[in-house]
Amino acid sequence: MTDKNDSKQVRLYGAGGHSQVIQSVLKQNGVEICEVFDDNPCLSHPLSKNITVTNRKNSLDFPHEGAPFIIAIGDNKQRNNIAEFLKTKFTKAIHRTAIMDPNSRIGDGTVIYAGAVIQANTIVGKHVIINTLASVDHDNIIHDFVHISPNAALCGLVEVGEGTHIGAGAVIIPKVKIGKWCTIGAGSVILKDVPDYAVVVGNPGRVIKMNRQLIV
Template identity: 60%
Template sequence: MKTEQSIKKVRVYGAGGHSHVIKDVMRMNGYEITDTFDDKPEQVHYASKHVSGGARKNIEKFPHHGDPVIIAVGINAERKEIADFLQSDFETAIHPSAIIAENAVIEEGTVVFAGCIIQTNTRVGKHVIINTGASVDHDNIIGDFAHISPKVALCGHVEVGEGSHVGVGAVVIPKVKIGKWCTIGAGTIVLKDVPDYATVVGNPGKIIKINN
């Protein structure tokens, strides 16, 4: 029987579909979900219950301190904004089926979903999403607030900059550097470095725009 002291607790910020995947991961790891917050509690996922308002409307009254928080928001820029204004400790969510090398580094707030592989000497930053079945090979560097989508394959020595989103099923060959706040389209094959703020699509991947 678990005692009160042995029960791990976490609060979840975000009540969309993404948050339910995170909640499943936390429960598998023995966590109790003590609170769910959302900035638009009237527009949350149909399965979300007992959702409290987030910090945007009144940041001073928000209960920053208490059980650690995991930010369950899929949009990278919004996740960064929330992390910047919350004065809370953050938790990490790693699915039990994920395969992670012993010397890989996973920083706070990051979520690693079912079937992911993270190989040796890789560093994953803060509040990153490593989504279902993604493969992150050796010596990768994944910047804060990035999103590596389902079934992505990052080969060795790949770098993904802060806030960049690598779309479903994309492949990045070895030693490629993707800049910050980039968008890599679903199924794209990335064969060369990508500058900051670029959108890349196709096979082979081509830059279609750079957001200023």
């Protein structure tokens, strides 16, 4: 596993609430936030009052130059779209209180928040969010652009497909495979495999609809 931060300077894309939490992680790790970009330059970001939020259309003509980026946006599809737009280098941010097994692997652009636990032999892809106090046990595979919400618990040998959102407090039992671009409702208990694009809620979890707008 690499160090918790690969760079001493970071540029952020996104200036809303999710960005504020990432700024806190970076600040505690001694990383300087040198630039913040957003489609809406009027957004506030109180943890870095001296930084101007810049509209991307005027300032990202050459995004490959300068410090690496983190996409500071919670919505999985938006992170996916912006990553394709930027086509630049990314770095990761891992809170100093997160517990990371040395045999885990974390992709670029991924953010891991306070109190999260990543256990042995887990692979976390690019631009993933492992939120506050989430637990990801051994031998998990977390694909790109996933968001695992606060207090979610993934047991061993779980696989989560690209772009899936695991809601707060959800529990995934061992050896379950969750498809891509799914939504797992807060507090759900997932006892069996979940197909691509499914929206699942309840205990035990049941499919209530499909995310048709995400199906290509």
